[in-house]
Amino acid sequence: MARLYGSRKRILITGGAGFLGSHLTDRLLDLGHEVICVDNLFTGTKRNIDHLHRHPRYEFMRHDVCFPLYVEVDEIYNLACPASPIHYQHDPVQTTKTSVHGAINMLGLAKRLKCKILQASTSEVYGDPAIHPQPEDYWGNVNPIGLRSCYDEGKRCAETLFFDYHRQHNLKIKVMRIFNTYGPRMHPNDGRVVSNFIMQALTGEPLTIYGEGKQTRSFCYVDDLVEGMIRLMDSEDSVTGPINVGNPDEFTIKELCELVLTHTGSASKVIYLPLPDDDPKQRKPDSKLALSLLNWSPSVELAAGLVRTIEYFRWVQANA
Numbered sequence: 001m002a003r004l005y006g007s008r009k010r011i012l013i014t015g016g017a018g019f020l021g022s023h024l025t026d027r028l029l030d031l032g033h034e035v036i037c038v039d040n041l042f043t044g045t046k047r048n049i050d051h052l053h054r055h056p057r058y059e060f061m062r063h064d065v066c067f068p069l070y071v072e073v074d075e076i077y078n079l080a081c082p083a084s085p086i087h088y089q090h091d092p093v094q095t096t097k098t099s100v101h102g103a104i105n106m107l108g109l110a111k112r113l114k115c116k117i118l119q120a121s122t123s124e125v126y127g128d129p130a131i132h133p134q135p136e137d138y139w140g141n142v143n144p145i146g147l148r149s150c151y152d153e154g155k156r157c158a159e160t161l162f163f164d165y166h167r168q169h170n171l172k173i174k175v176m177r178i179f180n181t182y183g184p185r186m187h188p189n190d191g192r193v194v195s196n197f198i199m200q201a202l203t204g205e206p207l208t209i210y211g212e213g214k215q216t217r218s219f220c221y222v223d224d225l226v227e228g229m230i231r232l233m234d235s236e237d238s239v240t241g242p243i244n245v246g247n248p249d250e251f252t253i254k255e256l257c258e259l260v261l262t263h264t265g266s267a268s269k270v271i272y273l274p275l276p277d278d279d280p281k282q283r284k285p286d287s288k289l290a291l292s293l294l295n296w297s298p299s300v301e302l303a304a305g306l307v308r309t310i311e312y313f314r315w316v317q318a319n320a
């Protein structure tokens with residue numbers, strides 16, 4: 001039952017000061033809902049939510065999801081978790097705690113409130129995939145003890161918890177496997193390939209390709225991703241996921257590097273550095289389920305999305 005009048009809902013977003021969470025907030029406020037953002041500002045920044053503080057339907061709470069949380073809401077989007085390799089490897093124990101304890105607390109909250117809860121899972125649950133593209137019924141190829149494991153296994157355990165709360169307590173769950181997403185408000189120093197290449201190009205530093213640059217990723221623009229996330233939350237209760245949401249256009253890292261150089265007009269050099277451990281060789285979503293169940297497919301091409309992202313990073317530079 002809605003806690004507010006009409007179709008307006010009060011919605012909790014954990015990790016709401018981060019890259020994806022702040023865009024999701026903007027969209028939900030535009031749709032007329034109330035948003036409570038819970039974030040410990042580990043990787044999120046006040047800059048991402050500065051424009052929201054005076055908004056009458058927005059509230060920020062500084063809180064760590066590893067600890068219990070008592071609020072009254074209609075829906076929960078659970079996004080709290082550092083997402084880039086350098087951030088999640090900075091304090092790997094805390095990363096696993098955030099995924100696992102955070103999931104338990106948010107599921108406990110959803111159970112008490114009998115409300116829907118969406119988990120921001122990841123294509124990393126497929127690890128270094130042996131099947132290409134990756135369909136949702138592929139169980140993955142994940143190293144349980146490597147440098148990426150704190151994130152990958154934490155997210156896998158969170159998925160397990162979501163499905164056990166669903167089976168055991170009849171909870172309404174939505175598990176979304178997000179593939180590489182980029183756009184304005186990415187952290188300029190998060191070490192992810194899109195932010196690294198753009199910042200390097202804008203500052204005239206060499207662009208750093210790890211390995212030979214033949215590894216692939218499929219990059220989804222943030223607006224498309226947020227649309228998929230809201231459609232999943234609003235889908236029939238029978239749609240639990242897991243469901244892949246990502247752009248199936250696949251690029252090598254070398255191709256991405258060339259695109260960034262072209263669209264920034266930068267004269268930066270390109271250098272080759274060693275490939276990090278367990279770096280997946282290829283990644284591309286099988287997105288048939290998202291199309292059939294959510295009628296969702298991405299609309300922003302990589303070049304167009306990069307132009308908007310480059311514009312944002314220029315603004316960050318000018319306002320640093």
Ligand code: NAD
Pocket residue numbers: 014015016017018019020021038039040041042043044045063064065066078079080081082083084087098102120121122123177178179180181182187
């Ligand atoms: P982000 O780092 O910008 O946002 C994560 C937010 O969670 C930050 O604001 C951070 O401060 C907050 N946070 C971290 N630990 C917390 C804790 N213990 N308690 C409260 N808040 C905490 O990352 P993002 O790219 O916006 O990712 C959001 C979610 O989507 C993450 O769960 C991530 O795993 C998932 N995801 C993102 C991508 C992507 O390409 N961006 C891909 C797959 C999955």
Ligand code: UDP
Pocket residue numbers: 067068069070071104105106107108109110111112
């Ligand atoms: N929890 C919370 N907010 C709530 C309800 C529960 O943070 O409104 C936390 C609570 O601290 C508990 C966790 O969610 O540790 C799991 O709750 P659940 O009811 O599943 O388990 P139990 O309380 O029986 O351990």
Ligand code: UDP
Pocket residue numbers: 084085180191192193194196197208209210211215217253275276279280
């Ligand atoms: N990468 C790169 N140069 C960089 C940063 C990343 O070549 O400066 C590579 C990285 O090795 C990986 C790909 O780009 O193969 C995507 O990396 P990112 O950290 O963005 O995401 P993930 O590996 O989690 O998909």
